Amino acid sequence: MEEKFFFSYYYRYSILCAVAYCVPVLFFFKNERFSEMWLLYLGNICFGILLLISGIFVNNKLHQSASLKAMITSGLKVIASSIILMCIITAILAFIFRHNILLQAPVNYNGLYYTLPVNVIVVNFLLGAMCVSIGAFSIKTNQRNEKGEEIT
Secondary structure, three states: OOOOOOHHHHHHHHHHHHHHHHHHHHHHHHOOOOOOOHHHHHHHHHHHHHHHHHHHHHHHHOOOOOOHHHHHHHHHHHHHHHHHHHHHHHHHHHHHOHHHHHHOHHHHHHHHHHHHHHHHHHHHHHHHHHHHHHHHHHHOOOEEOOOOOEEO
16 A cells, blocks of 8 residues: 655644754844854754654654655655745744844844855755765665565
8 A cells, every 4th residue: 555645744844843943043043142153053953853753754654665765755855845944934033133133233244144044055955965865774774565575
C-alpha cells in the first residue's frame, strides 16, 4: 500500500522548524545592540535538529520502507517551506523591532542588513541539506520494499 504525502503534510514540520529558528532570533532582536550573533547560530542548530527529527517521523510514517530519494525529497520540501516561513517571521520581527534597528543605524545597520538574510536563507539551506542527507543515510541502513524483501 503506497501512502501519498501532500504538501500540507509537511507544514507541520515546517512550522515547527521555523518556530525553533525564530525563538532565538526573537531574543537576538530584543538585544538593543544586536551584538549576540551566537543566537542566530543557535537558531540554525535548532532548525537542523528538528529537520533530523522530521526525517525520522517521515520514515516511520512510511513504515520503515521509505527510499533515500523519498526521504531527501521530503526533507527538501520541509526546508523550502520552512525557509519561506522563517523569512516572513523574521521580517515581522524586524518590523516590530525597527526602532531598535534604526537606533543602531550608523554602527550595526549595514552589517545586520546583510547578515540576517544570509543567515536565514543560505545558512539554513546548507545546514538543512546537510542534515537531511545525513539523516536519510543514517536512518536507512537496509532498504526494504513494501513486501518486506531486502533490496540489495
